[in-house]
Amino acid sequence: MATTLQQQNSALPLPVLEWKDVQLSELVFCMAIAATCLPIKVYPALFLVSAGFSYIESGKKYVAPWVIGLGVFSLYALISFFQVYEGQAALVTGITKLIINFAFLYCSFNWLAQRNNQNLLYLLDITLHVVFALLLLQLLVYHEALHFRLIAGSSSSGQASMLYDPQLFFWGLADKNMLGARIALLGFLYILVPVIRYRRVALWRIGFIFLLAYLSLSRTPIVALLIGCGYLLWTVLSKKHRIVMLVALAVLVPIVLQKVIRVDELTASNDGMGVRLVYWQAFFSHIADISPWGNGFMKAPSFLNQYAQFYHGEPHIHNTFMSCYLELGIIGLASFVLFLAGYAQSCFIINTHIHFWVACFLPLLAIMCILYSGYDNDIVMYLVLLVPLGTCRDNLPFSDVNIGLWNKKEKY
Incomplete structure (x- = not known):
């Protein structure tokens, strides 16, 4: 594996995108990424x-x-x-999402790690331009509907959630925290492209991504972006500039x-972080009541409803x-940690620059600790x-x- 998955050493800047060389599989890949922002699933x-395209076009099928x-x-x-299913539609949606997402991950990794991704990187950059331009428009529509009353910020998570009118939703995600997390993750990749x-x-x-994070009224992206961008800038800057x-x-x-973070309100019951603290307290206080085999797929709601001081659904x-x-x-838990650590190891085989990968994984880990x-x-x-990065x-x-x-050299 280590002899095949290698970075594509090319002189920078990378050559301008050749549209005639764009492949259908690359277009479908970018469309799939953008489609996650549509209200229609x-x-x-x-x-x-x-x-399917990735599986067909990839050569070796690695079992890392x-x-x-x-x-x-x-x-x-x-x-x-299958042990807990009793006709609940939410469980069917959840297990279907798991299977499709992991199939997409496995096939995409094999495909991307064995090919020249220079044209794809350009297409991804264009895709992210469009994604974030429409997201800015969506957030402005939300704020305009409230006559920009919350443009200077909100006093609580509950007030911030008022911004998200489902009747005005056309792009991104309808949930404040999930949208904030998407801004942070895709936004950090957008920052890394140049x-x-x-x-x-x-x-x-x-500046643009932080603006979107601010307009979303979610604190999640602010924290993750501060961590990721802070580490990135720290490694780039000279000692005096540090x-x-x-x-x-x-x-x-x-x-x-x-x-922005509203640290004085973090423990309030109507604050998002206060809710998390209550849930985490319930988890650790009643960890002995959790079966070592797990309580069951998507059984967190029933656990929180039983043991948490309050539960918001x-x-x-x-x-x-x-x-x-x-x-x-x-x-x-053990298999998920093995998966995540092994994936990071495979990324390091592709490119052995440790600071780059630390910068990439820090925002993800930060958000995984408070969401998802x-x-x-x-x-x-x-x-x-x-992988293409x-x-x-x-x-x-x-x-x-x-x-x-x-x-100034950005051209398409």
């Missing part, structure tokens, strides 16, 4: 079509350690599903904590790893999209990456 079909972990997790989830293509951090992209960065953080962090416990143990026990089940779309999409990145260290307001 057409993305499962596109995921399957893209997986992460594939074994993924297979065990999927099989055990399927067994658990780092890969031109060895340059484009500040306008960072001092300037630390001073700027010392000034800005208290303001962000007070005005969420389908998970707001922590990927806790959800894995609660629903699928030791086998589910183990098979959600955004986790799968993020892991898949890491890794294959196209050169071997030069981050110290050779420069910083600018924008990249």
Whole structure:
């Protein structure tokens, strides 16, 4: 495996996109990514079509350690599903999502890791341009409907959720926290694209993604983006500029904590973080009541309804790893961790630059600690999209990456 999955060393900047060389499989792949933002759920079909193209076009079918972990997790989830299924439509939706998402992940990885992804990286950049332009329009429509009363921020999570009128929803996600997480994950990849293509951090992209995160009124993307962008800039900057960065953080962090994160409200029962703390307290206080084999696929709601001080109806416990143990026990948690660690190892084989991968995985881990089940779309999409970034990145260290307001060389 290590001799085949290698980065595509090319002189930077990468050559301009040749539209005549674009393949149908690449277009379908980008359409599948964008389709996850549509209110009509057409993305499962596109995921399957893209997986089919990927499977046909890929050469060797690798069985890396992460594939074994993924297979065990999927099989055990399927067994658990049949044990607890009593006609619930939500369970059918959940297990279908798991199977489709993991098939898409496996087939896409094999395909992407064995091919030249330079044209695909351009197409992905265009796709993300469109995704975030429409997302900005969606957020402005939300704010306009409230006469921009919340444009300066909200006083609580409950008030922030008022922004999301389902009758106005046409792009992104209808849930505040899930949309915020998508902005953070896809947004960080959007920030990394010029780092890969031109060895340059484009500040306008960072500013634009933080603007979207702010307009979403979700604190989730702010925290994840601060972690990811902070690490990225720290590795890129020289020692003297790191001092300037630390001073700027010392000034800005208290303001962000007070005005954006609303740290004074974190433990309130109507605050999103306060809800998480109650759920996590219930998990650890009653961990002995959880079967070591798990309580069953998608059984987190019944556990929280029974043991939490209050329960607002969420389908998970707001922590990927806790959800894995609660629903699928030791086998589910261990196989998921093996899958994630093995996937990171395979990414490192593709490109051995440790700082790049640390920067990539930090935002994902940060969000997984406060959101998601183990098979959600955004986790799968993020892991898949890491591969073309890794294959196209050169071997030069981050110290050779420069910083600018924008990249004047961007052409399509």
